[in-house]
Amino acid sequence: MPPGPPTVDREAEDALIPLSALQHYLFCPRQCALIHVEQLWAEDAATAEGQLLHAKADAARPETRPGVRVARGLAVRSLALGVTGRADVVEFRAAGADGRGQPFPVEYKRGRPEAHRADEVQLCAQAICLEEMFGVPVPEGALFYGETRRRHPVAFDGELRALTARIAAETRAMIAAMRTPPPVHIPACKRCSLQTLCQPARLEKAPSVRRWLATQIGG
Numbered sequence: 001m002p003p004g005p006p007t008v009d010r011e012a013e014d015a016l017i018p019l020s021a022l023q024h025y026l027f028c029p030r031q032c033a034l035i036h037v038e039q040l041w042a043e044d045a046a047t048a049e050g051q052l053l054h055a056k057a058d059a060a061r062p063e064t065r066p067g068v069r070v071a072r073g074l075a076v077r078s079l080a081l082g083v084t085g086r087a088d089v090v091e092f093r094a095a096g097a098d099g100r101g102q103p104f105p106v107e108y109k110r111g112r113p114e115a116h117r118a119d120e121v122q123l124c125a126q127a128i129c130l131e132e133m134f135g136v137p138v139p140e141g142a143l144f145y146g147e148t149r150r151r152h153p154v155a156f157d158g159e160l161r162a163l164t165a166r167i168a169a170e171t172r173a174m175i176a177a178m179r180t181p182p183p184v185h186i187p188a189c190k191r192c193s194l195q196t197l198c199q200p201a202r203l204e205k206a207p208s209v210r211r212w213l214a215t216q217i218g219g
Contacts, residue, residue, distance in 0.1 A: 012079050017175050019076070019085030019125050022164070025171040026118035031194055032171060033180035040197050068093050069101060076129035081168040087126045103130040105141040112147040117163065119143050120154050124164040127156050 017036065024032035034040045069092040077084035088108045092101035105126045109119055120143070127138040142151040154160075174181075189195050 012082075015172070015176070016077060016079075016082055016084040017172055019083045019122065019129070021171050021175065022083065022125055022167050023118040023122040025174070026116060026121055026167055028186075028188065028192065029174065030181045030183055030198060031192055033174060034194050034198060036175050037178050037180055040194065067101075076126055076133060078125070078129040078132045080132060081125055081128055081165065082172050083125055083129070083168060085126075085129075087130070090126075090130065100134075102136065103127075103134060103138050105130060105138070106144055106151065107141070108144050108146070110146040112145050113143070113152055117160070120160055121164045121167055123154055124156050124160050125168065128161070128164065 021032055021036045024035055071090045071092065072088065074087045074090050075084075076087050087105050089106040091104040091106065093104055094101045105123060107119065107123045107126065113119070123141050123143060127141055130136075130138045138156065140153060140155050142153050144151050183198055189198070192198065
């Protein structure tokens with residue numbers, strides 16, 4: 001008898017978190033929780049530009065060049081990392097007649113390279129998804145930044161893979177626990193579209209209960 005369809009682990013599939021949550025978590029765990037636990041979102045010019053850049057990358061037609069097949073908006077997921085999402089662009093290099101080849105993920109970002117590694121972690125998670133899905137190694141990819149208009153190569157070395165696995169585990173645990181960390185006011189807050197909802201400057205230090213009661217009684 002021919003083998004039956006592969007067994008689907010429904011519990012593991014249902015526990016998958018958005019791949020984008022890893023980048024949100026590395027930028028700010030509270031921002032990640034506000035988006036993925038409390039389901040809050042606020043648009044600003046930067047996020048709108050980013051959404052437009054992703055939409056353009058996803059909407060472009062698939063293309064084939066000599067030795068390369070380009071897939072756009074490819075759905076990816078990894079049960080090992082516990083994430084699911086879409087890759088902006090995946091180039092299958094040295095693709096043969098069957099269209100298979102070496103996956104090379106390319107993630108589009110609106111700004112410029114950052115000092116933190118959030119973008120690299122998101123791209124590395126895509127690579128791990130592709131390895132799990134296609135059963136081939138994915139040693140490198142690239143980040144394309146809208147401001148610089150050029151690709152920045154990223155090697156998926158052991159250090160980056162370990163960081164990606166750790167961040168994925170921490171992010172899944174936070175979302176599963178439905179926990180929102182307290183606010184911490186940092187310089188990066190001024191670049192966050194959720195600043196008004198988060199209110200880090202006002203809520204970082206909890207108000208004095210004694211002072212609040214005195215105010216209420218005095219009023």
